[in-house]
Amino acid sequence: MNDSFDKPQLWWERDDLCYRNDYLFFGKQNLQVLAESSGTPTFVYNVTRIQQNLMRLSGALTKRGIKFKIFYALKANRYLPLVTSLKLGGLCGADVCSPGELLLARQAGFHENEITYTGTSVSDEDIECLKRHAGVHVNCDAISTLRRLGAQFPGRSVGIRINPSQGAGYHSGLHYAGSKATKFGIYKDRFLEALEVAGKYGLIIKTLHFHIGSGYGTNDLDTLDEILVGCNWFLDQCPEIDTLDIGGGLGVPLVEGQKPLDLDAWAGVIEKHANRRELEIQIEPGDYVVKDAGVLLLQVNTVEEKAGTCFVGVNGGFNIQSLAVYYQTPFIVTPLKWRPDVPKEKITLAGNINEAIDIFAEDVGLPAISEGDYIALLNSGGYGSACSSNHCMRGSFSEYLLIDEP
Ligand SMILES: Cc1ncc(COP(=O)(O)O)c(C=O)c1O
Numbered sequence: 271m272n273d274s275f276d277k278p279q280l281w282w283e284r285d286d287l288c289y290r291n292d293y294l295f296f297g298k299q300n301l302q303v304l305a306e307s308s309g310t311p312t313f314v315y316n317v318t319r320i321q322q323n324l325m326r327l328s329g330a331l332t333k334r335g336i337k338f339k340i341f342y343a344l345k346a347n348r349y350l351p352l353v354t355s356l357k358l359g360g361l362c363g364a365d366v367c368s369p370g371e372l373l374l375a376r377q378a379g380f381h382e383n384e385i386t387y388t389g390t391s392v393s394d395e396d397i398e399c400l401k402r403h404a405g406v407h408v409n410c411d412a413i414s415t416l417r418r419l420g421a422q423f424p425g426r427s428v429g430i431r432i433n434p435s436q437g438a439g440y441h442s443g444l445h446y447a448g449s450k451a452t453k454f455g456i457y458k459d460r461f462l463e464a465l466e467v468a469g470k471y472g473l474i475i476k477t478l479h480f481h482i483g484s485g486y487g488t489n490d491l492d493t494l495d496e497i498l499v500g501c502n503w504f505l506d507q508c509p510e511i512d513t514l515d516i517g518g519g520l521g522v523p524l525v526e527g528q529k530p531l532d533l534d535a536w537a538g539v540i541e542k543h544a545n546r547r548e549l550e551i552q553i554e555p556g557d558y559v560v561k562d563a564g565v566l567l568l569q570v571n572t573v574e575e576k577a578g579t580c581f582v583g584v585n586g587g588f589n590i591q592s593l594a595v596y597y598q599t600p601f602i603v604t605p606l607k608w609r610p611d612v613p614k615e616k617i618t619l620a621g622n623i624n625e626a627i628d629i630f631a632e633d634v635g636l637p638a639i640s641e642g643d644y645i646a647l648l649n650s651g652g653y654g655s656a657c658s659s660n661h662c663m664r665g666s667f668s669e670y671l672l673i674d675e676p
Pocket of ligand 1: 343483484485519555556558652
């Protein structure tokens with residue numbers, strides 16, 4: 271491919287993330303300027319977009335007359351300034367899955383009654399921590415947790431996470447429930463036993479909880495509907511439950527042609543079930559809130575053809591943004607400065623970790639990239655810094671929060 275071209279409108283461009291005079295802007299920030307002044311690798315998050323994402327969710331639920339609360343799943347991104355901005359924004363509480371996340375949510379200003387704890391493989395040490403934070407609502411995903419928490423804290427009001435036996439997500443590897451047994455939640459066949467254990471310790475079951483996977487879309491709403499129908503059996507067993515927590519997992523478009531999750535249809539499915547039983551709905555979105563509100567800036571250090579493939583090597587690897595490798599979901603790769611007059615090329619974007627799997631994207635068509643250029647990985651706001659490691663001792667990166675001036 272060697273035809274030169276002017277920059278077309280790209281499918282993912284939106285008001286707050288687009289090219290102006292060939293430079294990529296995020297809100298009012300020229301990202302090339304930020305990369306040059308502040309160095310790379312750098313994650314950049316936009317508070318306005320985060321708030322818009324939350325408002326879109328709450329708008330859809332409000333429109334349907336649903337009583338609801340949103341708990342942002344901290345595991346997606348726990349950058350403290352970002353989490354603090356969420357607390358100050360007042361649109362959500364925090365869902366945490368470990369003592370570390372619980373303390374971080376408290377440090378960011380969330381009160382105990384604004385925190386839900388939904389952990390797995392819960393240890394006695396975890397339970398000790400929960401005992402010290404009596405106001406945090408705990409969703410138990412195993413009978414073992416109910417037994418040990420109940421023994422330590424009889425009479426506490428808790429939730430039970432069930433395994434709905436069906437899942438949904440960007441692809442089947444990201445389903446949290448399905449035909450193969452998964453570690454999450456209590457299955458129907460042991461739910462009555464769970465209630466018995468809870469009863470033995472006087473635990474009051476207030477919430478039924480499930481989480482179906484990562485990245486569900488409009489096509490998955492039938493599955494969500496079926497799962498909600500299935501919840502009726504569980505709710506019938508335990509009339510004191512007044513809250514249904516449907517977890518997180520809401521997806522966003524990753525490639526051209528994908529449509530955003532139809533939130534009105536989504537809220538319609540929830541409404542059918544919630545309002546009939548007068549349930550409060552809780553949701554725990556993580557990625558939906560931060561994914562498209564974050565980009566990762568990287569600098570190109572190597573451009574070289576190897577066996578017919580043009581490899582573009584950058585100064586960060588899958589250890590700081592692992593989604594492509596671990597979740598097998600694609601990134602959008604784009605240069606910070608669009609060069610209209612250079613030929614278009616297909617490239618493979620490679621990280622700087624000595625592992626064959628360290629590839630961010632393959633076969634991407636871009637204006638020819640040169641060593642020293644900066645590029646952005648879009649949709650990097652979730653499960654990037656939060657999952658990072660120091661593999662090859664290349665764990666350094668910085669994070670910036672963009673707060674538009676009023
Ligand atoms: C219980 C629970 N809630 C919420 C989430 C957040 O999911 P997502 O970031 O896909 O919205 C997860 C993710 O693993 C989860 O396990």
